[in-house]
Amino acid sequence: MLDPAHYSDVEQLKDGSRITIRALRPQDRDDLVAAVGRLSPRSLYRRFFGPKRSFTKAEISYFVDIDFARHVALVATIEERGRPVIIASGRYIVVAPGEAEVAFIVADAHQGRGIGALLLRNLMAVAREAGITTFVADVLPDNLGMLKVFEKSGMRIRRKQQQGSLHLTMQLA
Numbered sequence: 001m002l003d004p005a006h007y008s009d010v011e012q013l014k015d016g017s018r019i020t021i022r023a024l025r026p027q028d029r030d031d032l033v034a035a036v037g038r039l040s041p042r043s044l045y046r047r048f049f050g051p052k053r054s055f056t057k058a059e060i061s062y063f064v065d066i067d068f069a070r071h072v073a074l075v076a077t078i079e080e081r082g083r084p085v086i087i088a089s090g091r092y093i094v095v096a097p098g099e100a101e102v103a104f105i106v107a108d109a110h111q112g113r114g115i116g117a118l119l120l121r122n123l124m125a126v127a128r129e130a131g132i133t134t135f136v137a138d139v140l141p142d143n144l145g146m147l148k149v150f151e152k153s154g155m156r157i158r159r160k161q162q163q164g165s166l167h168l169t170m171q172l173a
Helices: 026-037 041-048 057-064 115-129 145-153
Strands: 008-012 018-023 071-080 083-096 099-104 134-139 157-164 167-170
Touching: 018 115, 026 057, 026 083, 026 167, 041 099, 071 115, 083 115, 099 115, 099 167, 115 145, 134 145
Parallel strands: 099 134
Antiparallel strands: 008 018, 018 071, 071 083, 083 099, 134 167, 157 167
């Protein structure tokens, strides 16, 4: 049985470089905050659906202090100057039995390299083991990269337009 709190996998990107996708750890707090701090206003807007300049202590705790049962988070890291650096994060939060909301963020410098797709594939594996059969997500219509990641995932997707965003319901394949 897969243990999401100790999950780790090495993946190869389209360009041949390697990343590690692993469970978010409590000691990642500062690195995750630093990674989010390097995001452009546009990337933050696409993830949080509004301007976001900083996070409260409560918000940071919500993103970092997770239980790996109802809230699972994975990070993607690369080696920079001999140490791992967080460049992306993907998570799901159980919202109903068998159903979880999924969300991602990828550092601007690493977007378009296939990292979101790899995070999704790894999250899907963890979710299946946990009995999750459905992912839901709200995505801004202009976030074509994220929409493409979902479309290429192999999941059956239902779209519903709602107040400025697309609500996606996806059956895990």
